[in-house]
Amino acid sequence: MRTVSVSSIVFLLACCSPHYVVPQLKFSQGSRLADPGYVESSVKNISDEELFDAFRADLPAIGEILRISGRGEFRNAYERWGTYWAAKRQPKYITRDHQFLLDTETLKSYEKARLEAADRPADRDSILARASLLKRNIIRTWGDAVIDFGPVVDFNREIGQSGKYGFHYWSWSKPLLTAYVLTEDQSYLAKFDELFHRWYEQRKSITRGFPELDVVYYELGLGTRNRAFIEYYFLPYKNRTWQTHERMLKTILGAARWLYELERGEGYRPGNWQIHGCYMLAQIAMVFPEFRESEEWLRMALQRLQEHLHQDFFEDGGHSERAPRNYTLATYLSYRNLSYLLSVYNVGEDIAKQIRQRMGNTIDWWISMIAPTGEIPAINDSHRGLFPAFVLQDGAEFFRKPYVYGVLANLLGSKPPETPVVFPSFVSRHMPASGFSVMRSDWQRDALYMNINYGKWNGSHTHYDMFDFEIYAYGKALAIDAGLGLTYDDPLYVPWYRSSRAHNMVTVNDQNLDREKCEGKNVVWSSGTQLDYFAAEHDGYARLGVHHRRQIVFAKPHYWMVIDDLKCDRSGDTLTWYIHTPSPLERSDGGYRSTSTPGMLVAPVVSPSAVRFGKGMAASTSDLAPGKTEEINWLALDRISSAGSANRFVVLLAPYRQSAASVNCNALSETHFQIRGEKFTDDLYISSIPLNDGTVSTDACCVLIHREAGLPARVGIVQGTFLRINGREVWKSGTPISTEFELA
Template sequence: MTPTSVEKPHHVDDARMRHISDADLAEAFGVATLADLRAQLSLPGRPRPVWDPARWAAANPASGPAVVAEADALLDRQVDFLDRGMGRSRLYGFHYLGWLNPLIQADALTGDPRYAECFERFFGQWYDSRDDVVGDWPGLDVIWYSLGVASRGAVFAKALAVFGDRLSQTRWAQLVKAIVGGARWAYEEHDSFRHGNWQLFSVAELLHVASVFPEAVEAPAWSARARQRLLDHLDRDFYADGGHHERSPGYHTMCLEALHRAAVIGEQHLGWDLAADERFRATHDWLAKLADDVGWIPHLQDSGVVWPAKLLLRGDYFHPGLGYGDLAAGWLTPAEIAEELSWLPPAPPRAPAAHAVVRGSELLATSRYAILRGAGTQTVVNFGPHVGHELESHSHHAALDFVIAADGVPLAWEAGCPPSYDDPGYYDWYQATRGHNTVQPHNAQLSTERAVVVDTFATLPQLDVFAAHHDGYPVRHDRRIVFVRAEPHYWLVTDVLGQNGFVWRIHGLAPWTDHGPGYRTAGLLVVPADPAGVERSDGPARIPDAATRQADYGTIHGLHLTFDGDRSDVLLTPAAGQQAPPTLSRRGRTLVVRVGDYEDHVTATHWKRFDAHTGTLIEDAAWS
């Protein structure tokens, strides 16, 4: 799509936003002079930022060394705020100024005046040069756009609260002007609902500014508009199953963090119980259901690997008794739990919920992911649409693709999201069909209009079945995944296309080697029922590590099987613990899986397990 923004073309030289005079700033707070305003904003007992560095510092003196080291690294740093060499997208992110947060936290911990002085130096350079910043996205101002205004507003509010009294009069006034100007811009920008993370994130910070600076004459209007937009987003920008509109776990967490901020503001300042809204609760369910047993969520669409434990801990703060805290306690240390809770004010009394979130095999029917869960294994299948965005879509060009993990280690993995949207491989690897575990007819590109229809979803004691089709290619594609959770477990993937000739793709964590009738990578065997042409490739992707709770970039290895007909049947099994390589064959319309001491028969509606030596029927299951 053409990269254009739908944000309104503001006159950003408007004195109400960018060039606020000292007299206008005082008037905005209903006082006569800047001296009066500084005195007013220095009074004890004023509202503090929601994520209050002072409260955090008081509770976490042991965090000092790591935070202080980050701050110390900034003390002698030189910055060019006009440097377009940062990259088209990174320039925008740099001007969020989140990289200044360590200075604020280190000051709250130590009171060392060097951190306030360093912040003032950077802020002054930014403020003096911001009119000259030029970006490369057509129609999108680097400074005056939703994410930039909101992100800086949160940083500035914390800075003012922690060391505002130690800033020079000129820089202090400019800091307040930047906050007020940003709030005015966001208020005008978001006069009507728009889908996506930009607006939700922006109006949550607008609500925050209104609550931290209630003396501002415009604060009631800011608060009312922000609250209305937040309700709009809960109603129209989240699916019924709790997933965010863009279907990306990373952007879902960004939006949920904004809702957390708004919920605390509502409780502390507005008498607004956002936490009581069932739609707010469901956003936490979505994370809990998609999380692997070791605590990460796959990098679906434009997302990094997400570690949702801290967000679920906050979910327990708002919704005790749903099991979010138990999940978080299994993934975080006691010290990490204490630190995360220290950012939050004491919770008001809440009645425990009557039921806990259920984590099993499930069809997230509205956000359009299928979860097939077994003992230690999780499969996530994407059957969602291509979702639009204000700038560029965060949806990938793949349908009915899947990822598989066992015991917290990826077995079948995908490209995920790049380290930066400026990455040269963003379009032809990370977003492209070839970086995903799906099929692709020869010379065919997946349309953004794919209209996936789920034909079957069944979860039974022995197995799960997911079947769907779409018309995103010039021909119809049907895919069925039968996940047998009964030991020995496996996945049987059947694809049917409306033409002869296609490529079947899967990616693992190690180079593929020939193994019996199939191919082997780290932890996974792939066995096709039919002969196929074979190609191999590799590419970068984040690889989650449960021990470190990090997902650094490594290499994933692609196996590309070319089939001449219009159908493929492929067996996927764990690579370890088998006496003999498994086999897959056909008997008429029945697929026969020989695995270990068993012979399984699979049809369009039935699964039967026999003793491979005696032919005795052991168990069976049927679905419609």
């Protein structure tokens, strides 16, 4: 056997990785999974008698099969079942994905799958090419590794600690099924049948990558692998033997029983694993109502899925694991596909309605988070990459959100329907429930854009980050987070990708902050046509005696000002302000500039004690296939902490399209900054307490006065009740508000 290195389309498996293991070999006292005898005889090694005893005797066609099995004529009974199954009228569908990515799987009718393939001949060719390799036992098993197994596939092949689990998801097999739907060539089904039997014969001898996690009988494996098995079983393979019926029925029954006992006995568990497991339990119940237990399987699965629907998704549409692509997309599509199943099997309309209501919020969340280039941010355990347009198109139609088409047209180049193009009512958006805020200048591809991350810890997929941000401008990524490597087997995953210093944030002694105890507090947000403002505090470095407050001002559409104040209980610690940029930065008058255009000026207003440059890996912005990584640059501004005095970073971030930005900032005082551009002068006042510097008096936390030649001065105020300039009251309010106006 030989391993073939392939760097083409990435097969995304990280969304279902068992890297952070939840032990699934020990169970609650009331669970039958804790009984080895039950697991052995009723799940893993189901006898013929046990299998047929699980069928409903009240169904006429099944009654005849049971009479045959009751005489011990099991081969004849399986053949009769095969005849029944082939004639059974039932919904049939296939999983379609985008470029073989697991987190883009959607259920489609055969007819719709064929129409889509006809519209996208390149996709059709890719499917047939992948299926042709599978017929020769050349399998893309995990990540971007392809293995040529030779004459016989070894399902116990070592493919990395997590890799073996990914291999047993069987998602690599789906091109065989789609190829048959497109061509009706029986050789594709013959190959799947051969592989299924080989797997069945080896399934009890698979060694574990994690001692506490069985490769075959665990939630994600059962929740994903059986999707392919069911879709194969729908298709009319002419040479299907009675042994295939026997083994498929025992596999499906065992999977459903294991999943049911897990979901019943272990209760609601946050995260995506249970969603995948319950989705499969519900699908098995709907596809195989002939099993006596199917009604209870469906009840339990839908109960748990409803719990996740209401507890795992924030009101703003974000998902609890806070990974914009991988886990949000995978769980969203699980519910989208569940809605499809409930519809075609005509069950659970009340639950389908709840799904439509909740998932519509997720569509709004995504269009808020998507960068102007159409990329989804690589925050926490999330790959970067172009967001799949078909997901938003499907959501726009399904949830009746016409403004999504405008976003698709501008950011992803999709052709809008023949109706007037409209855009969302929001441009920038504050989403405190999920812990993200987005500053955006407009809905054009050249827009200036920043996302800010300040949410709660939500399990192992959270990185050691707080107040980190990403910036895009003029169609290019200018500052990004590290994101995630291709898989969790990447040796840099823990020491680099998750680390605090791999994010655009302030670190203390280059140590990771205490993320589990940390979230943004005392958050202030304001958004207007001229000014966006964000401020928050965190105590992630409390163990080192550091309290951090970050303020970000977006003066649209020119620049950002980032102000970090750190209160330190001790002196001598190294405070570091990090920014990671795809383009190198070089020293220039007033700071550091990108060596290519479009670019960005990074201008420290308060001089650091030291400046460092380096490189590190990050989710790629040049190759937008999810999972691709590249080495990028970072700039670090250091200063040594001083107990009891101001420890401050003030950095101007000014993007430019072609020529380097002619922008400079002077600190006229601790609260007054003057920013000059070629055509404007801004006076920015920042203060946590009422200020009066002899010229400006206000109780607002932020005031921006913008002046351009020949135009009235424009003022933006954040959370204030008054503004006086040179002793003259120019604005007043009875309660603290944010507002914008022109000076008379």
